[in-house]
Amino acid sequence: MFPIIILFPTFAIMETKEQFLLAITELFMKYGIKSLTMDDISRHLGISKKTLYQFATDKKDLVKQCVELTVNSEECMLCNIATQKGNAIDEMFDVNKRISQKLQNVQPAVMYDLQKYYPDAWKVMESHKQCFVYDMIVENIKRGIEEGLYRDNVNEEITAKIYVGLIDRMFDSEFFPTNKYSFEVLHREIARYHIRGIASEKGAKYLAQKLTNENLNF
Numbered sequence: 001m002f003p004i005i006i007l008f009p010t011f012a013i014m015e016t017k018e019q020f021l022l023a024i025t026e027l028f029m030k031y032g033i034k035s036l037t038m039d040d041i042s043r044h045l046g047i048s049k050k051t052l053y054q055f056a057t058d059k060k061d062l063v064k065q066c067v068e069l070t071v072n073s074e075e076c077m078l079c080n081i082a083t084q085k086g087n088a089i090d091e092m093f094d095v096n097k098r099i100s101q102k103l104q105n106v107q108p109a110v111m112y113d114l115q116k117y118y119p120d121a122w123k124v125m126e127s128h129k130q131c132f133v134y135d136m137i138v139e140n141i142k143r144g145i146e147e148g149l150y151r152d153n154v155n156e157e158i159t160a161k162i163y164v165g166l167i168d169r170m171f172d173s174e175f176f177p178t179n180k181y182s183f184e185v186l187h188r189e190i191a192r193y194h195i196r197g198i199a200s201e202k203g204a205k206y207l208a209q210k211l212t213n214e215n216l217n218f
Contacts, residue, residue: 020055021055022069023044023045024045024062025066025070027040028063028110029105029107030105030107031107032109032113033063033118034109037059038053041062060120063118064120064121064124066121067124071124071125074102074128078132078136087143087144087147087149088143088147088149089144089149089195089206089210090210091143092194092195093195095136096188099187100184100191103182103184103187104184108173108178108183111171111183112173129167133163133164134161137159137160137164138156138157141154141156141160142156144203148200148202149203149206150198150203151198159198163190167187170187171183195207
């Protein structure tokens, strides 16, 4: 039986369904998905299983709702970054920084569990990458070319597909063993590979100066 450790707010002080799902998502991120039963989740939240089932028909439905909330939150975050001041490199830099921070708290077992046991929830993740992330990268590349920071011969559609493909590969535990590589490290290397690969001479100089000014290793 899963150990009971009261780390999250009880249902009594949760004002919205979103708070309810966020608390469950934290549990999944910390312990993985398959290891948690509905009994474990209800005890952590301080509610009965009957009450828990008022929010989801079963565990698969609950997992899918948590993934949908996570994806929506990430898309809002990325859209917010896109509206901030700065150029295309600044935008990609901020995006990669925020995503790397989020990946620090993701246990490898979470992605494995999603792929193997929760296909509907995994499809939500895949759609997010194949549509939203892809479109975001295409627009960023177009912007960077216009600003002269990316090479003018970059094919934005192919490059965006390569980027998304690398992100997909990052979650392949056979290709990148989870006991050897963390998601955070893998994502940082992909970001380096992407930005340095498409930067023009002007962009490379800007990136070097940005790293020096912010005392970063990228």
